Amino acid sequence: QVQLVESGGGLVQAGDSLSLSCTASGDTLTYYAMAWFRQTPGKEREVVSAIGRSSTYIFYADVVKGRFTISRDNAKNTVYLQMNSLKLEDTAVYYCAAVRTVGMAYRTGGYEYWGQGTQVTVSS
Helix, strand or coil, rough: CCCCECCEEEEEECCCCCEEEEEEEEECCCHHHEEEEEEEECCCCCCEEEECCCCCEEECCCCCCCCEEEEEHHHHHHEEEEECCCCCCHHEEEEEEEEEECCCCCCCCCCCCCCCCCCEECCC
């Protein structure tokens, strides 16, 4: 029903910043909780940040708290992840995810729709 496409990944140096975008088509994101996940080889996909249908409900994994900022613009059908002070450990494929929900709160699991992923590589 909804298709998600990430963009903005690339190769950066430790300490640099990068901004990821996730643009949806096929449905309005007004009805969806959204999240960013990341995955490295040999590890399960882990939630990085999540945002509810209401932007007042936001979650950050401890390892990115204070460095990453999630936001959404429903009029543009887009979700963003601003990543600052990037570390080597942030290297991963980053995925955008969406799930249609009734409530306004964020979710850290149970996502139904996924983007194709975008590679973020942090070097020293």
